[in-house]
Amino acid sequence: MSELAHHSTDYSVVESESPQVMARNLRVASQLWASATVFFFFAFLFAYFYLRSLNSQHLWHPHTVKAPVGLGTVITACVVVSALAGWYAARRLEAGDERSWRSAGIAALALGLAAVVLQIVEFWTIGFGPTEGGFASVFLGWTGLYILFVLGTMYWLETLLATSFRYRGAGAAGHEPGEASGDPGRTGDDIDRPISLVRPGAGAFAFYWAVLAVIGVATWLILYLL
Amino acid sequence: MSLRRLIGFNLLSAVVLGVAGFYAGWWLGHQITGPSIAYFSATNQNDIALFVAYLVGVVGFLVGLGFANYPVQRLLGKPPTLREKEQQGAARYFGLCTDHKVVGIQYLLGIGAFIFIGGLNAMLIRFELMRPTHLVWNGNNYLTLVGVHGTMMMGMMTSGILGPFANYFVPLMIGARRMAFPRIEALTFWLLMAAGTILMTTFAFGGFPTGWTGYAPLNEQANMGMDAYIAFFALVGLSMTLLGLNMLATVITMRAPGMTWGRLPIFVWATVSTSVLMLLAAPVLISALLMLTMDRAAQTSFFNDQAGGSSYLYENLFWFFGHPEVYILALPGMGILLEILPVFSRKPLWGYRLAVTGMLGIGLMSFLVWQHHLFVSGINADVRPFYMLSTEIISLPTGFIFICALGTLWKGRIRATVPMLFSLAWLFNFLIGGLSGVFLSDVPSDVTTHGSFFSMAHFHYTIMGGLLFAFFAGIYYWVPKMTGYNFNERLGKWHFWIMFLAFNSTFGPLLVIGFLGMPRRVVTYAGYLQGANDWVSVSAFVLGASMLIFLANLIWSQVFARVPTGVNPWGSKSIEWQLPSPVPVHNFDRIPTFGSDPYPYGEDAGSMLAQRPVVSPARPTP
Amino acid sequence: MWSRSSDGRRIAAITVIGTAIVLPLVVFVLGPNMPPGKATEVAKGQVTDNTVLLVVMTPFTVFILGYLVYAIVVFRAPKGETELRDGASMRGHMPSQIAWLVTTTAAVLFLAIFGTTELLANNGAGSGSGPNPVAKPSGAMLPVQVIGQQWEFTYRYPTYGGVETAELVLPAGQEVAFHVTSLDVVHSFWAYELGVKADANPGVDNVAYVKPTKIGTFQIRCAELCGLWHGYMFDTGRVVGAADFNTWIAAQRKQFAGVEKYLPKYSPSYSPDPTFRAG
Numbered sequence A: 001m002s003e004l005a006h007h008s009t010d011y012s013v014v015e016s017e018s019p020q021v022m023a024r025n026l027r028v029a030s031q032l033w034a035s036a037t038v039f040f041f042f043a044f045l046f047a048y049f050y051l052r053s054l055n056s057q058h059l060w061h062p063h064t065v066k067a068p069v070g071l072g073t074v075i076t077a078c079v080v081v082s083a084l085a086g087w088y089a090a091r092r093l094e095a096g097d098e099r100s101w102r103s104a105g106i107a108a109l110a111l112g113l114a115a116v117v118l119q120i121v122e123f124w125t126i127g128f129g130p131t132e133g134g135f136a137s138v139f140l141g142w143t144g145l146y147i148l149f150v151l152g153t154m155y156w157l158e159t160l161l162a163t164s165f166r167y168r169g170a171g172a173a174g175h176e177p178g179e180a181s182g183d184p185g186r187t188g189d190d191i192d193r194p195i196s197l198v199r200p201g202a203g204a205f206a207f208y209w210a211v212l213a214v215i216g217v218a219t220w221l222i223l224y225l226l
Numbered sequence B: 001m002s003l004r005r006l007i008g009f010n011l012l013s014a015v016v017l018g019v020a021g022f023y024a025g026w027w028l029g030h031q032i033t034g035p036s037i038a039y040f041s042a043t044n045q046n047d048i049a050l051f052v053a054y055l056v057g058v059v060g061f062l063v064g065l066g067f068a069n070y071p072v073q074r075l076l077g078k079p080p081t082l083r084e085k086e087q088q089g090a091a092r093y094f095g096l097c098t099d100h101k102v103v104g105i106q107y108l109l110g111i112g113a114f115i116f117i118g119g120l121n122a123m124l125i126r127f128e129l130m131r132p133t134h135l136v137w138n139g140n141n142y143l144t145l146v147g148v149h150g151t152m153m154m155g156m157m158t159s160g161i162l163g164p165f166a167n168y169f170v171p172l173m174i175g176a177r178r179m180a181f182p183r184i185e186a187l188t189f190w191l192l193m194a195a196g197t198i199l200m201t202t203f204a205f206g207g208f209p210t211g212w213t214g215y216a217p218l219n220e221q222a223n224m225g226m227d228a229y230i231a232f233f234a235l236v237g238l239s240m241t242l243l244g245l246n247m248l249a250t251v252i253t254m255r256a257p258g259m260t261w262g263r264l265p266i267f268v269w270a271t272v273s274t275s276v277l278m279l280l281a282a283p284v285l286i287s288a289l290l291m292l293t294m295d296r297a298a299q300t301s302f303f304n305d306q307a308g309g310s311s312y313l314y315e316n317l318f319w320f321f322g323h324p325e326v327y328i329l330a331l332p333g334m335g336i337l338l339e340i341l342p343v344f345s346r347k348p349l350w351g352y353r354l355a356v357t358g359m360l361g362i363g364l365m366s367f368l369v370w371q372h373h374l375f376v377s378g379i380n381a382d383v384r385p386f387y388m389l390s391t392e393i394i395s396l397p398t399g400f401i402f403i404c405a406l407g408t409l410w411k412g413r414i415r416a417t418v419p420m421l422f423s424l425a426w427l428f429n430f431l432i433g434g435l436s437g438v439f440l441s442d443v444p445s446d447v448t449t450h451g452s453f454f455s456m457a458h459f460h461y462t463i464m465g466g467l468l469f470a471f472f473a474g475i476y477y478w479v480p481k482m483t484g485y486n487f488n489e490r491l492g493k494w495h496f497w498i499m500f501l502a503f504n505s506t507f508g509p510l511l512v513i514g515f516l517g518m519p520r521r522v523v524t525y526a527g528y529l530q531g532a533n534d535w536v537s538v539s540a541f542v543l544g545a546s547m548l549i550f551l552a553n554l555i556w557s558q559v560f561a562r563v564p565t566g567v568n569p570w571g572s573k574s575i576e577w578q579l580p581s582p583v584p585v586h587n588f589d590r591i592p593t594f595g596s597d598p599y600p601y602g603e604d605a606g607s608m609l610a611q612r613p614v615v616s617p618a619r620p621t622p
Numbered sequence C: 001m002w003s004r005s006s007d008g009r010r011i012a013a014i015t016v017i018g019t020a021i022v023l024p025l026v027v028f029v030l031g032p033n034m035p036p037g038k039a040t041e042v043a044k045g046q047v048t049d050n051t052v053l054l055v056v057m058t059p060f061t062v063f064i065l066g067y068l069v070y071a072i073v074v075f076r077a078p079k080g081e082t083e084l085r086d087g088a089s090m091r092g093h094m095p096s097q098i099a100w101l102v103t104t105t106a107a108v109l110f111l112a113i114f115g116t117t118e119l120l121a122n123n124g125a126g127s128g129s130g131p132n133p134v135a136k137p138s139g140a141m142l143p144v145q146v147i148g149q150q151w152e153f154t155y156r157y158p159t160y161g162g163v164e165t166a167e168l169v170l171p172a173g174q175e176v177a178f179h180v181t182s183l184d185v186v187h188s189f190w191a192y193e194l195g196v197k198a199d200a201n202p203g204v205d206n207v208a209y210v211k212p213t214k215i216g217t218f219q220i221r222c223a224e225l226c227g228l229w230h231g232y233m234f235d236t237g238r239v240v241g242a243a244d245f246n247t248w249i250a251a252q253r254k255q256f257a258g259v260e261k262y263l264p265k266y267s268p269s270y271s272p273d274p275t276f277r278a279g
């Protein structure tokens, strides 16, 4: 038998992973996921300039197709301010100020969701349809998928806030084994203090949300202003 | 009784919810579109309903497996946990399991099954081509077979090596007990299984006529079977993105003490390079497919030149993904090759840094060559010299891999085991693949070879001759570690020799047939090519039969004969071979500390583990 | 180690002798038989090109295969050796790495420069070079439009009143400019013996130049998957003498005079009514 390991069917060792490792994982993953997102929207950026330069059948951008600049600006502003709030919230949590983290986090969440709602309003009132040329296609596809990314990121923020609220004031105290994971069959848990993961989670979230906001500003510049 | 106990969250509930979700989505889609269906198409099609059906079906499948439990718990603020379930025994393999070793075996079997289906399609294609005119398949069925074969292979083989072997062995090789994101790891596998099933449903919706490249605007004209292609490839793209992210995060953060970047096993480096490509190229594929989805379902005009779009846009986006894709297929094979050669030459990997440079160089360069697929398309014809140069430059890092392989053999003590035979065959096949690629990289030669059987034979030499041979090298080398049982070596050698000879007898002549003017994907061909095509078909059937030898070996050795492997039958110095076979669930009693790369052959230390006392960074077991 | 050992000398000898044997075969036997034959100037150019590629590859191929065979034969562990014995610990050899890098780089740069020269010198070498190719032949040209549609090619001769024919006939010795376009999906116009391949894209005028020199027939196939009957999208073209061509085109004009008024005016590309999901 090998000196490195012995036969065992026990999963308990695997579960005992230190929160530091999980924190590092989250940070790295947020950076990697941000680069994948950039490449995802790069395809739409490419489509925009490519179709614009080809202008096939002169149907790239008929004059009837007008992007609603006002609403678009408001949506982008919501995203940017939300990203700033998220950044601030993560900084506060880093400093140990959980109360400010929660309030700033809620503000960020509200603004992000407002952007989603306003985007739906924009689609409802937009005045042109998907069939009206290249620009209309790129506009609807790009903004529609962007807002799905925003929604997903807001889900992430919500999970952090929800954990933070649930264990508010819990301090270092543990919890009932098995209860927290929602599985009564479980006898143990790998995380002693769920709150210990909120801090790196918030940092990773803030980074990704900032990147997504930058993509949002680029979207706004290209689709509404250019 | 809790929901968890009621549903059980196993493969059965997943299938039930998946099918139910499909029909619910189908119904819902029809409710959305309603009578306006006539607007969307002249014929009786409802792409919206089918897309919604696939979407809800996949969601139902994942919910049934238990993938929704964790996100819902997080939504409620409950803490993360590594386990969805603590199962033991065979049941683990038929559900959501976050053990990287279980996922590796799931990948091997699941992907293997779909590759087998893809291979059967190839047999049917070659059967049709025994006659220059129509033989058995009508035009539509033939094109669907070609499309499903190509798409299935391209989609499944992207994870063909990373799925089983990187998931299983990368954590072991870097001294970790798990992947960075075990739940995402499981998700990548089950997404692929859902995708493969969806692709098979294309037969129920009339198939698709576009081949794996799915060019516009044929893909917009095509009937509903096309939607299966789109859903398949988008799910594969998602799976690839997540696999790449997970692998990179794992290698970056989970390395054990002493496992520096300069000591990473070369297979891990290949995984890193492949993962970067997956992470960055696959999102572009997903984007392109979503544009196509919108074109088909919502009448946007991304790829429709009659309404302000362009079919060139699709070609550019597809190949921007598509070229990294072929290196996603090639790089893991190079990793396995360079991992196996030192073991059976009993020498250190020759030119480690050069090999790493080669792999990273290939990864980087692969983003700069995509327009060589479009040399005769009329796209940006003036920049063709650049793409000619960049394409030929990418053969330099590929050459590094070759010189490292040759250097490793130098004055070694070569043992012709089955994995070694497959590795040496890789060198031969990939050499032919690379040389034939030169003709495609040169515009004047490409005029003849583009879109012909030559280019088809070329990429089969690199993908089948490279990737699939490496895949089998990996199977014969590592599966004994994964299961604890040896393969039958005699059957393995029969498998190798028949496969190697039949492979070359199939695709060698195809290079010539392409040179003689036969295009790809045609159901008819010039009469004077029948003799050659018949030869190729018979060879292809023998090639297919060699897979049956492998299957027989697999079943015989792993189910019936069951000769125990022992710890280290190959005498490898890599760490996975210092562990029991199969590897215990916690991998290591203590996290090891590394003192060298895994190739200290003929060196004093003799072991890759550090000689100093082992210190575990992990929290002690409670 | 590498260069001083007898193994190294033997492999060098195998490479040199092997190349010396194979190279003449490549140049004089294989080369002249490379596709696509010598029916046109660009086809001849492509044969030369293919031959040069083979010549550049030969020493590398001989080296790698010779090395592989040599290694497998000579460096094989003795049969029946049960005890595992390590080979020498060699982790690299800078001179040979540099030599490999220099040789392959030289070959690659040569190929790229050579390919570019051939491409420009041969006016696109028969490839579809977009609507405004940088390199075009001088002198008078016969423009021929190739229209791909599911699932046939038709041809228009704009200098002969835009007559549309079902057969492609070209005069020998005359520089031809193919203008390839499509009415529906992407096709690819592949005239094998002419050495011409150009994608037919809807809404795009893709130009390829060729000068047929040999009287005879050539095969035309669609080389881009275009749907149901893609496999049946083939045709035979003819290269004829100038006088025969004039007779033929006059007959065509007469035959299709009645149809001409229903045809759209000649244009670099056509936009039919959007017929989604046709067929």
Ligand SMILES: [Cu+2]
Residues within 6 Å of the ligand: C148, C149, C151, C186, C187, C188, C222, C223, C224, C225, C226, C230, C233
């Ligand atoms: Cu065609």
